[in-house]
Amino acid sequence: MLVPLFFAHRLTHGPSLAAALTGFAGFCLAASAVYVFNDIMDRVGDAAHPVKRRRPIAAGRIRVPQALVFGLLLSAMTGGVCLLISRAVYCQVILLYMLLNLLYSVRLQKMAGIGAACVAAGFVLRVYGGAAVIDVPVSGWLAGLTFLLALFLAFSKRRCELMASEEANTDGSKNPGRAGLLFLAAACLAGYVAYTLSPAVIREHAAPRLYLTSLWVALGLFRYLRIGTDPGGNCSPVSVLFRDRPLQIYVLLWIGTLWWIIYGAGT
Secondary structure (H helix, E strand, O other), X not given: OOHHXXXXXXXXXXXXXXXXXXXXXXXXXXXXXXXXXXXXXXXXHHHOOOOHHHOHHHHOOOOHHHHXXXXXXXXXXXXXXXXXXXXXXXXHHHHHHHHHHXXXXXXXXXXXXXXHHHHHHXXXXXXXXXXXXXXXXXXXXXXXXXXXXXXXXXXXXHHHXXXXXXXXXXXXXXXXXXXXXXHHHHHHHHHHHHHHHOHHHHXXXXXXOHHHHHHHHHHHHHHHHHHOOOOOOOOXXXXXXXXXXXXXXXXXXXXXXXXXXXXXXXX
């Protein structure tokens, strides 16, 4: 959501930063609303899962009517943010994001490939929402790389979950193969390297040394490939990041190097 702000060189521009943070809050509310609905739809299956059964709705700590009211309240608050921002494109993107996630909860999550693509498309929509709120275009590079990375993370999460369940032992055909994940990781890295070497990108950011950040991307991707499918821990990409120190270091080094090249060193 905040990535367009960074790459548009507006991170230190007060009005743009305020608008982006407001838009970010709207997407947080929208995501929370669809997560509530998803937990309602999945409550029976979650109750039988060793980790997901601890979720409030699956565990019975929150009843379905209460969850519905809370989800509707979050949706109304999302609408309030849209009215506050008053940008038609942003409102359309956030509405599409919510509809896509509702379809995912009802039907599409049961279709492995399509479900992962829907998750990835949701992250691309967040990028478009972040661009719309500060009125900047989204480059094909940014949209494509976001989709590839999100697809890689979605398939990694699914593989981890299935390996941790009995389903992984009874139906291997539903388990995304490691070779497929390796291919996606390689595609992400190749796409990112091509992005950093693109003459148009170098001119846009006045950053001929952008390729230096590729090292941290490579280390981060293949570190995640190694640990992100470990069924011994929480399969969420956020949880994987928070529990692995080397991965945290690679992410921080990537952000720091990118900041130095784009906002500091310049040419």
